Amino acid sequence: MMDMRGKAAIVGIGEVPTGHYPERTFADAALTVAEMAIKDANINKSEIDTVIPIGVVSNSINNGNIVCSQMIEALGLGSHAKSNFQVMSGGSSSASSLKVASALVATGLSKAVLVVHCDQMGTQLDLETAISTFSKVSVSPEYETPYGWSQLGLGGMMQQRYMHDTGATERQIAAVVESLRKWAALNPNAMMRTPRTVDEILESPMISTPVRKRMMNVLADGAAAYIVTSPERARDLTDQPAYILGMGSKCTNFTTTQQPSDLVSAWRPAAEEAYAMAGITPKDIDVAQIYDAFPVFILISLEILGICKPGTAGKFVEDGNIAPGGKLPCSTNGAMMAQGHTGAGGGIAILVEAARQVMGKAGDRQVPNIKYAVETATGGVGMDMHVGVLGTEV
Amino acid sequence: MSNYKKPLPLITPTSKVFYDGCRSGKLLYQQCLDCGQVIFFPQSICPGCLSHNIEWKQSKGKGRLFTFTITHAAAPSEFSEDTPYVLAIVEMDEGYKMMTNIIETDFDEIKCDMEVEVVFDKVTEEITLPKFRKPK
Numbered sequence: 001m002m003d004m005r006g007k008a009a010i011v012g013i014g015e016v017p018t019g020h021y022p023e024r025t026f027a028d029a030a031l032t033v034a035e036m037a038i039k040d041a042n043i044n045k046s047e048i049d050t051v052i053p054i055g056v057v058s059n060s061i062n063n064g065n066i067v068c069s070q071m072i073e074a075l076g077l078g079s080h081a082k083s084n085f086q087v088m089s090g091g092s093s094s095a096s097s098l099k100v101a102s103a104l105v106a107t108g109l110s111k112a113v114l115v116v117h118c119d120q121m122g123t124q125l126d127l128e129t130a131i132s133t134f135s136k137v138s139v140s141p142e143y144e145t146p147y148g149w150s151q152l153g154l155g156g157m158m159q160q161r162y163m164h165d166t167g168a169t170e171r172q173i174a175a176v177v178e179s180l181r182k183w184a185a186l187n188p189n190a191m192m193r194t195p196r197t198v199d200e201i202l203e204s205p206m207i208s209t210p211v212r213k214r215m216m217n218v219l220a221d222g223a224a225a226y227i228v229t230s231p232e233r234a235r236d237l238t239d240q241p242a243y244i245l246g247m248g249s250k251c252t253n254f255t256t257t258q259q260p261s262d263l264v265s266a267w268r269p270a271a272e273e274a275y276a277m278a279g280i281t282p283k284d285i286d287v288a289q290i291y292d293a294f295p296v297f298i299l300i301s302l303e304i305l306g307i308c309k310p311g312t313a314g315k316f317v318e319d320g321n322i323a324p325g326g327k328l329p330c331s332t333n334g335a336m337m338a339q340g341h342t343g344a345g346g347g348i349a350i351l352v353e354a355a356r357q358v359m360g361k362a363g364d365r366q367v368p369n370i371k372y373a374v375e376t377a378t379g380g381v382g383m384d385m386h387v388g389v390l391g392t393e394v
Numbered sequence: 395m396s397n398y399k400k401p402l403p404l405i406t407p408t409s410k411v412f413y414d415g416c417r418s419g420k421l422l423y424q425q426c427l428d429c430g431q432v433i434f435f436p437q438s439i440c441p442g443c444l445s446h447n448i449e450w451k452q453s454k455g456k457g458r459l460f461t462f463t464i465t466h467a468a469a470p471s472e473f474s475e476d477t478p479y480v481l482a483i484v485e486m487d488e489g490y491k492m493m494t495n496i497i498e499t500d501f502d503e504i505k506c507d508m509e510v511e512v513v514f515d516k517v518t519e520e521i522t523l524p525k526f527r528k529p530k
Contacts, residue, residue, distance in 0.1 A: 211463070
């Protein structure tokens with residue numbers, strides 16, 4: 001296999017605030033983040049020959065338009081562009097698009113690739129329809145639909161088993177949310193910026209045991225973009241690109257029922273592949289941007305990443321290690337639980353935050369002296385695990 | 395007309411065999427005659443070796459509770475009148491997992507890894523759903 005280490009870099013990012021913005025149109029938000037990424041990269045737009053729009057969940061017409069080169073026309077790329085095509089793997093679309101964009105650049109098929117995500121999960125879907133619709137996706141219509149599965153039920157079942165296997169406590173689960181809220185308080189693009197203590201989180205109503213209301217994410221509108229180009233071009237454009245050093249993936253299942261019983265063992269190869277490519281070990285990680293959906297996902301992922309031994313992530317988080325000022329800052333945008341859940345964009349926001357931290361552009365929440373950042377993504381009902389390593393040097 | 399309002403399983407040529415079994419009190423699963431893999435959800439092609447040489451077998455209906463959640467709120471709208479209800483995944487003694495509901499069991503008694511047994515719940519004339527309970 002071609003060595004992909006350092007063969008591509010993220011040179012520009014753009015993001016608008018996540019939340020409920022009924023006045024913000026789909027086309028405007030998508031165009032705005034693309035323009036922000038182009039300006040951030042200081043790149044001439046004629047260098048962008050490939051646009052990858054991520055799948056839109058809230059509206060199939062908006063998705064159809066962005067698939068059919070809406071961004072090429074809006075950004076005036078028509079005289080130089082080669083391709084516009086969609087990448088979509090739900091929540092893991094960040095990792096999937098990063099892989100595709102990096103490979104295109106590394107092989108010379110593309111000079112620069114613009115990846116754009118925009119969705120309006122907060123204002124274009126009513127909550128009841130959203131819950132009912134999502135209860136039928138990534139679910140077996142023959143053998144699962146009759147039992148009342150939901151995304152929240154999934155979170156409940158995963159947390160229940162994790163607590164049973166490891167002895168993790170409800171307070172430790174709540175401590176994940178407490179940390180994410182602390183980070184979100186420092187993130188102007190986050191939706192849930194009010195800090196919450198463990199006690200306040202545990203006082204919130206029980207929704208689907210053992211998941212409480214303040215352990216749930218909130219559907220939101222959001223948009224983000226990033227630009228990938230070659231390391232040579234990256235060095236001309238910016239003093240500090242985010243070099244793509246490692247990528248690893250594992251895809252295991254479609255439905256909840258068929259998810260591996262031991263996720264840490266089943267998904268660890270994704271981390272091992274990424275670390276081997278990057279030439280690092282878990283000890284080298286300075287900041288981890290971990291995909292969440294539910295708090296237990298962060299605990300399981302800390303163990304998959306080898307940052308914590310199996311069964312010990314709850315205590316690690318309870319001791320304040322992933323919060324601002326902690327030993328290993330994690331999910332510094334607040335992740336979906338505090339920034340908001342924008343469909344396939346939750347992962348994009350996490351990837352963009354990883355690049356932002358490596359590029360030194362994270363403002364009040366900047367983690368000092370970063371050499372290596374890892375980021376993760378998962379799609380569907382927990383169908384896959386992707387690990388990426390970004391760094392300040394090749 | 396049935397007044398059952400919740401989603402019924404999609405009936406295909408394969409799932410019809412499974413639900414006909416449930417209606418007559420038999421919990422069925424499959425095994426590949428070529429590679430021996432236990433198969434559930436039922437398939438027309440073995441996911442182990444892609445063989446079409448698959449046989450139906452009858453489960454003893456016993457297993458353990460892998461995980462569960464008691465849904466109190468934010469259920470899919472078709473289930474909102476049923477809350478609180480127990481959504482669960484059980485691991486059958488024959489070596490496969492199923493999604494189900496735990497019924498006829500006090501919520502306080504429900505724990506991961508507890509033993510469970512099948513109960514057949516006839517929800518319409520045509521469809522009987524396999525559910526599980528703590529053995530009496």
